[in-house]
Structure formats: structure tokens, C-alpha cells
Amino acid sequence: MPALKEIFRKDYQAPDFWVTDVSLKFVLSPNATLVTTELKLSKNTETTSRTLVLNGTEHSQLLSLRINDTAVALDDIQYVEHDIHLKDLQDDELAVTLSNQLDPANNSALEGLYLSNKIFCSDCEPEGFRNITYYPDRPDIMAKYTVIIIADKATCPILLSNGNLVEAKDLDNGLHQAVWHDPFPKPSYLFALVAGDLGYIEDKHIRPDGSPVQLRIYAAHNEVDKCHYALGALKRAMKWDEDRFDLVCDVDQYNIVAIHDFNGGAMENKGLNIFNAKYVLANSEIATDADFETIESIIGHEYFHNWTGNRVTCRDWFQLSLQEGLTVFRDQEFTSDLRHRGLKRIDDVKMLRAYQFPEDAGRLKHPIRPESYVEMRNFYTTTVYEKGAEVVRLYQTLLGEEGFKKGLTHYLNKFDGTAATCDDFLISMAEANHEDLSGFEHWYSQAGTPRVQVAKEITENGIKLTFKQLLCSEGSNLQPQWIPIRFALIGSEDKIIYEDTFILKSWEESITLPCKETNVALSLFRDFSAPVIVDYPYTEEELMKIAFFETDYFARWEAAQRYISELIASEQTWEEKQAKFIAPFNNLLQECRQEPSFYALFFTLPDPISIQSTTAEKDLAKIWEQRGNLIQYAAKTYEAQWLEIYQSQMIGNASARDLKNSVLNYLATLPNHEVTVAKQYEAATNMTDRMAALRASVLNNHSTAKTLLTNFLEKYKAYPSVVDKWFALQVSSPYITLEVLNHLRHHGEFNSHNPNRVRSLLGALGQNKVALYQQPQLFYPWLLDNIMMIDKINPQVAARLATPFSQLDFLKQSDQDAIRNLVKAQLANQLSTNLAEQLSKSL
Numbered sequence: 025m026p027a028l029k030e031i032f033r034k035d036y037q038a039p040d041f042w043v044t045d046v047s048l049k050f051v052l053s054p055n056a057t058l059v060t061t062e063l064k065l066s067k068n069t070e071t072t073s074r075t076l077v078l079n080g081t082e083h084s085q086l087l088s089l090r091i092n093d094t095a096v097a098l099d100d101i102q103y104v105e106h107d108i109h110l111k112d113l114q115d116d117e118l119a120v121t122l123s124n125q126l127d128p129a130n131n132s133a134l135e136g137l138y139l140s141n142k143i144f145c146s147d148c149e150p151e152g153f154r155n156i157t158y159y160p161d162r163p164d165i166m167a168k169y170t171v172i173i174i175a176d177k178a179t180c181p182i183l184l185s186n187g188n189l190v191e192a193k194d195l196d197n198g199l200h201q202a203v204w205h206d207p208f209p210k211p212s213y214l215f216a217l218v219a220g221d222l223g224y225i226e227d228k229h230i231r232p233d234g235s236p237v238q239l240r241i242y243a244a245h246n247e248v249d250k251c252h253y254a255l256g257a258l259k260r261a262m263k264w265d266e267d268r269f270d271l272v273c274d275v276d277q278y279n280i281v282a283i284h285d286f287n288g289g290a291m292e293n294k295g296l297n298i299f300n301a302k303y304v305l306a307n308s309e310i311a312t313d314a315d316f317e318t319i320e321s322i323i324g325h326e327y328f329h330n331w332t333g334n335r336v337t338c339r340d341w342f343q344l345s346l347q348e349g350l351t352v353f354r355d356q357e358f359t360s361d362l363r364h365r366g367l368k369r370i371d372d373v374k375m376l377r378a379y380q381f382p383e384d385a386g387r388l389k390h391p392i393r394p395e396s397y398v399e400m401r402n403f404y405t406t407t408v409y410e411k412g413a414e415v416v417r418l419y420q421t422l423l424g425e426e427g428f429k430k431g432l433t434h435y436l437n438k439f440d441g442t443a444a445t446c447d448d449f450l451i452s453m454a455e456a457n458h459e460d461l462s463g464f465e466h467w468y469s470q471a472g473t474p475r476v477q478v479a480k481e482i483t484e485n486g487i488k489l490t491f492k493q494l495l496c497s498e499g500s501n502l503q504p505q506w507i508p509i510r511f512a513l514i515g516s517e518d519k520i521i522y523e524d525t526f527i528l529k530s531w532e533e534s535i536t537l538p539c540k541e542t543n544v545a546l547s548l549f550r551d552f553s554a555p556v557i558v559d560y561p562y563t564e565e566e567l568m569k570i571a572f573f574e575t576d577y578f579a580r581w582e583a584a585q586r587y588i589s590e591l592i593a594s595e596q597t598w599e600e601k602q603a604k605f606i607a608p609f610n611n612l613l614q615e616c617r618q619e620p621s622f623y624a625l626f627f628t629l630p631d632p633i634s635i636q637s638t639t640a641e642k643d644l645a646k647i648w649e650q651r652g653n654l655i656q657y658a659a660k661t662y663e664a665q666w667l668e669i670y671q672s673q674m675i676g677n678a679s680a681r682d683l684k685n686s687v688l689n690y691l692a693t694l695p696n697h698e699v700t701v702a703k704q705y706e707a708a709t710n711m712t713d714r715m716a717a718l719r720a721s722v723l724n725n726h727s728t729a730k731t732l733l734t735n736f737l738e739k740y741k742a743y744p745s746v747v748d749k750w751f752a753l754q755v756s757s758p759y760i761t762l763e764v765l766n767h768l769r770h771h772g773e774f775n776s777h778n779p780n781r782v783r784s785l786l787g788a789l790g791q792n793k794v795a796l797y798q799q800p801q802l803f804y805p806w807l808l809d810n811i812m813m814i815d816k817i818n819p820q821v822a823a824r825l826a827t828p829f830s831q832l833d834f835l836k837q838s839d840q841d842a843i844r845n846l847v848k849a850q851l852a853n854q855l856s857t858n859l860a861e862q863l864s865k866s867l
């Protein structure tokens with residue numbers, strides 16, 4: 025195992041030298057790219073030492089180094105690991121020039137400069153820039169960049185970097201050159217370069233002052249026709265940020281490039297966003313309705329970073345949530361405003377509970393502002409992003425939309441062009457609103473999902489509610505977190521008779537509501553007003569009331585989910601369960617056409633893992649079986665009504681497809697409807713319907729599944745994101761076997777160098793907890809072996825795939841021990857620091 029050097033938040037020190045200007049010259053060649061770097065530096069007057077640290081890695085071969093006019097002999101250079109330390113530099117202003125050579129074609133880790141389908145492309149966040157050149161690679165150093173790109177004109181007609189194109193000309197020997205200048209000072213992680221044979225589509229956005237921004241999306245020539253949706257989304261994002269936050273695009277050219285081999289989802293490089301192609305390319309033939317929504321939100325996300333991330337960036341990587349939590353919150357609001365606020369909230373909570381809650385309960389748990397890391401890339405987590413967004417949402421819940429906007433505006437004005445901290449954000453919100461927000465601080469420093477216990481008591485003076493918070497963070501000095509609780513009471517006439525928001529600021533508090541009715545249903549955490557687990561002994565009657573009569577979408581959905589989970593976990597007889605499960609459908613099947621998308625969610629039962637983790641029932645096999653049987657029973661009982669709804673939604677928009685396909689999931693459990701599923705597959709005119717049918721067929725183990733899968737692959741071989749779906753679907757089946765896994769692993773379409781394809785196999789298995797938990801001895805070792813194989817190629821991707829090993833606590837002790845022993849054995853082998861950090865923390 026490599027030595028793991030931990031870096032601590034408390035050790036932050038400002039640099040001795042700032043960089044004011046960077047000039048980079050690239051002479052591109054797949055195996056030998058030459059980089060010349062010129063830096064202008066000035067002394068940070070606030071530090072006394074005079075050391076310049078230029079971070080580097082083993083991937084770049086240093087050829088020369090000069091300080092001012094003096095060449096430094098390569099043998100005289102002092103390194104600490106791969107970083108160059110230049111000590112006792114006496115000048116307050118100095119110039120450093122260096123040159124080095126790179127091998128982009130062999131950069132399979134995809135950090136720094138690499139080749140993807142013959143396109144040169146960069147990915148630098150957080151610390152990839154040091155793979156490109158030696159540089160003080162830290163986000164608090166913001167400099168102006170000029171970039172000269174020289175490449176073969178025939179193979180690389182397009183040369184892109186950040187900012188504005190200031191010169192383009194042909195050179196001798198078939199080469200050409202482009203010069204880009206970015207007037208905005210930026211940290212190195214926002215640097216970008218793309219060069220290759222690309223096509224593009226373009227449009228413009230007109231700013232409030234009437235000036236245009238030129239928008240372009242670049243992709244492979246045969247893919248540019250699939251970029252139109254993303255381009256429209258970009259325009260919507262620009263307009264929305266103007267309308268909602270008065271934030272206007274500050275660059276005149278805004279470029280997006282779609283790249284097939286990409287570690288993350290997308291990257292907000294200033295003026296030159298680089299995207300995983302999967303989040304750009306779409307038309308209804310290859311993308312589902314859900315894909316379209318995701319693309320729109322990610323296009324928005326990267327654009328919103330232009331203010332929250334780029335104009336104001338983070339001082340050090342511990343503060344990552346400052347920009348990611350905030351920007352996720354902003355993209356969630358974007359989608360909510362453009363689409364359906366209630367449904368978006370449900371989707372986001374589902375995602376938070378499925379990924380972030382387990383992370384916060386597992387061995388890789390960390391606060392949204394971590395205290396230490398070994399590999400920063402391991403901290404691009406759902407905690408930093410999604411829980412971070414929930415914490416940002418708390419401010420809005422407390423201050424209101426207007427107060428939140430005031431705070432954000434103040435924060436951006438105050439810190440524009442600088443690198444800030446999470447504390448700066450909190451203080452800005454407090455200053456702008458003249459509020460004490462000190463209780464928010466603990467959300468940044470304490471890990472774990474808080475639990476809130478609620479008790480309801482009928483007293484002479486009204487209804488008394490007692491709230492108690494329990495934290496599961498480590499440490500002896502835990503402080504109560506401020507928890508906004510939106511709640512309502514539904515009275516005997518099925519109407520909301522009281523609603524309010526209570527802010528729980530201490531460990532335990534009570535309030536008494538002036539309410540004389542006694543038979544009330546208490547609806548808690550409406551709109552999921554805080555990222556907590558709620559302990560309250562709902563009665564069945566209360567849940568039914570909330571599910572039917574609440575006005576808050578989240579609360580309705582939540583009550584229904586809880587009702588079903590509790591029912592499955594209860595000790596009642598099977599006949600009682602069946603009867604109680606199907607009773608509400610009488611009404612639901614009547615109403616559902618009024619709000620098809622909402623009822624589609626309503627009809628979708630909580631997944632087995634969620635039932636297991638929220639109820640007393642821990643037997644996953646039993647949950648799986650009962651859940652399936654209930655769906656089948658409801659399908660059989662109301663078969664005619666389901667069919668009628670199904671037929672009625674045949675022609676329609678995305679909401680109709682939502683409802684139709686949720687109904688299909690019921691019908692698909694009945695043997696006589698295998699043919700309905702197969703017919704839908706054949707007749708589908710869009711990916712949403714085709715995929716829904718294929719999924720229903722595979723997940724219900726239909727006899728047609730094999731044929732449909734073969735047909736699907738034949739049809740869509742040319743579309744990588746669709747082939748990813750084909751892999752992921754098979755791997756997410758509860759019936760997955762080692763035989764199928766091995767078949768897929770050695771399939772001609774599997775590609776261990778493409779992160780999307782790797783995730784569609786190994787990532788999907790890691791998420792198939794039903795399979796993992798039922799046959800741990802089978803699947804965990806297979807997963808681990810394959811992660812080790814990926815680690816040799818791409819450590820960042822491998823480390824992320826290893827998270828299931830930090831969440832073993834649900835397993836039998838003997839299984840846990842056996843798996844941890846395997847992990848321990850692997851730690852003795854050669855592996856990357858990325859993977860070593862994740863695995864060793866999992867033990």
C-alpha cells in the first residue's frame with residue numbers, strides 16, 4: 025500500500041507568492057506534447073517566508089527551468105516528492121519559465137491533458153493541472169492566462185481554450201496556431217484546453233443590456249445533430265440566472281465540448297465547459313425523458329458555477345461545498361422553476377436517501393466541510409454536493425427566497441474575484457439579513473444524518489409537540505444543529521387547520537399549538553425541510569390522511585411510502601396486508617390521470633433497501649418477496665382499470681409516459697402481460713417507452729427478456745450512452761448471476777478505459793444492493809477484483825467504485841469479516857493512493 029499522507033484543514037497557509045499572469049504554450053502531439061510555461065509572480069506581503077512551491081507529478085518530464093534570467097540546473101532542483109521547492113527567492117516580483125513534456129495518449133487516468141477519440145482534452149479539478157505543468161496548483165491562487173496552442177491543422181482543426189480567441193494563423197509544416205486570452209483571473213483547476221476534429225452548432229443569448237453572448241457546443245461531426253437540446257438548455261439557464269438572481273453571463277464566448285471519456289459529469293472551466301458526452305447528446309430516439317431533465321440540470325449546473333465557483337472560488341479544497349453545495353442548490357431551483365417544484369423535491373430526496381444517507385452512515389462519512397483528506401478527488405461526494413445543497417436550502421427556508429437572494433448577492437459582491445470559505449458564506453447571509461445564523465456552523469463540521477424524534481400530546485391548552493435531535497457524529501463536543509421543521513395539522517374534516525415552521529435550535533424543545541381538535545394528523549418536515557431522519561410513531565390513519573389530503577407534494581408521497589413500508593414490515597397477516605395495500609387504489613386509479621407524473625411516483629413502491637433501512641424488518645429476501653407479491657396482487661385485482669389507464673396514456677407528453685410506464689410495471693408482473701410489454705418495446709417511438717418496456721421485461725424475468733436485450737444492443741450499438749444503459753440494466757437486475765457478470769465483463773462492448781462503461785458494469789453492481797446483500801460471498805469479491813483491475817487504468821474511477829465496501833454494516837458479521845479480510849489482503853498489493861484511502865478507511 026502506498027504511504028497515505030493526510031492533509032488537514034487546520035493547516036491551511038496562504039502561499040508566499042501569488043501568480044498574476046500565466047502564459048502557456050502547447051505544441052500538441054499524442055505522445056510528446058511540449059509545454060512552455062511562463063509565470064509572473066509577486067510576493068504575498070502577508071507571509072514572511074520566501075518559498076515558491078511548484079506542484080508536479082511523475083507524469084510530466086521537466087526539461088528546463090529559469091528564474092528571472094537565470095537557468096537552474098535540473099540536478100540542483102529540490103523536490104519534495106514531485107513538487108519543486110524554490111527557497112529564499114529574494115525578489116518581490118519574479119518570472120519563472122519552464123518547459124516540460126507530456127504523453128497525453130497514455131494518460132489513462134484522464135486527469136490533466138489526455139486524448140479521447142483523438143481529441144486532446146483536459147480535466148484539472150481539483151489537482152489535474154499539476155499533470156500539465158509545474159505550478160502552484162491551489163485554488164486560492166488566481167491568475168490571468170494566455171494560451172498558445174500549436175497543432176497539426178489536418179487532425180486538429182479546432183483549437184480551444186478559456187476566454188477570447190485573440191489570434192489564429194497557419195504555420196509551416198501543416199501546423200496552425202491559436203492564441204486565447206482569458207481576462208478573468210482564475211485558479212488553475214479552471215484551465216481548459218480542447219483540440220481536435222470537432223463540429224459545432226451555435227446560437228446566441230442576448231443579455232439584459234442587449235449585448236450577445238456567442239454560444240457553441242462542439243462534438244464529433246456525426247454527433248452535432250444531438251446537441252440542440254443542450255444548447256436550448258444553456259439559453260434557459262442563462263435567462264433563469266438573470267431572472268432569479270440578477271446574475272448575467274460575463275463572457276462573450278461560451279463554449280461547451282462533449283467528450284466521451286470523462287471522469288466526472290462535467291466541468292465548469294471558465295468559458296469552456298467540458299462535458300461527459302452522456303450529458304450533452306440527446307434526442308428522443310436515444311434519451312429518455314429523465315435523461316433530458318438531467319442534461320438540462322447539468323448544463324445549468326456548470327453555467328451557474330460561472331458565478332458560484334468561478335467568480336468566487338474556494339480558498340482550499342476543504343471548502344468545496346461552498347461552490348458545489350451552492351451550485352447544486354441553484355440547479356435544483358432551476359429545475360424546480362422550469363418544471364415541477366413538488367416532483368423535483370421528491371426526486372432529490374429519493375436520491376439523497378439512496379446515496380448520501382448511506383454514505384453518512386458508512387465508514388467514509390465526513391462533514392460537508394471535511395477536516396482532512398488524502399486524495400481530494402475522493403471528496404467529490406454526495407455529502408459535499410447533495411447534503412451541501414440541503415444545507416444551502418436551510419438558509420432559504422429560514423430567510424425566505426428574498427432574504428436568500430439578498431445574502432447571495434452580498435456574498436458575490438463581497439468576494440468577487442477572490443477565493444472564499446464556507447464561513448464567509450454564512451457570515452454574508454447573516455450580514456445581509458441582519459440575522460444571527462451561528463447555529464448553521466455545526467452543519468459544516470458535524471457528520472452523520474441527524475435524527476429528530478417527535479412526540480405529540482393532547483393537553484388542556486392544545487396540542488403539544490416535543491422535538492428532540494440526536495446526532496450520530498463522532499466527537500465529544502457535539503453542538504445542536506439548527507433544524508427547520510415545516511409542519512401542518514390536518515383536521516377531522518380532512519383540511520389543513522394549522523401550518524407553521526419551527527426552528528429547532530437546541531437538543532430538545534416543545535411547543536403548544538392553540539388547537540382544540542384532538543383527532544388530527546401531524547404532517548412533519550413538509551417539503552423535506554431538513555436533511556434528517558424523522559422518528560415519529562405515525563398511525564396508519566394519520567399516514568392515509570396525509571397521503572390523500574396534504575397539499576405538499578413531498579409530504580403526500582412520503583406518507584404513502586411510509587404507509588407501504590410499515591405495512592410490509594408489520595406483523596399483520598398476509599390477507600390483511602393485501603387488503604390494506606389495495607384499498608386506496610380504488611380512489612387513486614380514478615384520480616391519477618389528473619396529475620400523471622405525481623401518481624407515477626406515488627404508484628412506485630419504496631425499494632427493498634429503503635424498506636429495510638427505515639423499518640424494523642431486516643430480512644431483505646422477505647421484503648423483496650412481499651413487495652413483489654403486493655404489486656402483483658394490486659395488478660391482478662385492478663387489471664381492467666390499469667389497462668384502461670395504460671391505453672389512455674398511449675399518446676401524450678412526458679407526464680403521460682411517466683404514468684403509463686409506472687402502470688406497465690404493475691401489468692408486467694402478470695404472465696398474460698408479457699406480451700403487452702413486448703408490444704410496447706416493439707412499437708416504441710422514443711427511448712423512454714422502449715427502455716421502460718425493456719426494464720420491465722428484464723426486472724420481471726420475462727421469457728422475452730433475452731430477445732429484447734439482443735435486439736436492443738443491435739439497434740443502438742452506435743450510441744455509447746444507450747449501450748451503457750444496456751449494461752447497467754442487466755447488472756441492476758435482482759436476478760443477476762456471476763455468469764452474466766463475467767459475460768458482460770468480457771463482452772466486446774465493454775471498455776475498461778471508458779469511465780461511463782466501467783460504471784455501467786461495476787458501478788451498477790455496487791448499487792444493486794438487493795443482489796449484494798443477498799449473496800455477498802459471490803458479488804463482493806468479484807467487484808473487488810475488477811476494481812483492482814480498473815485501478816491500474818484509472819485510480820479516480822476505481823476509488824469511487826469502492827464505496828460499497830464502506831457500507832457493509834447491514835451484512836451478517838461473518839460476511840462482513842470475510843469481505844474485510846479480502847480488502848485487507850488487497851491493501852498489501854500495489855494500488856493507487858485514491859483506492860488505498862477508500863479501502864483502508866472502509867476497514
Ligand code: SER
Nearest residue numbers: 149288290291292326
Ligand atoms: N466541478 C465539477 C462539477 O461539479 C466536478 O468536478 O460540476
Ligand code: ZN
Nearest residue numbers: 325329348351
Ligand atoms: Zn459542480
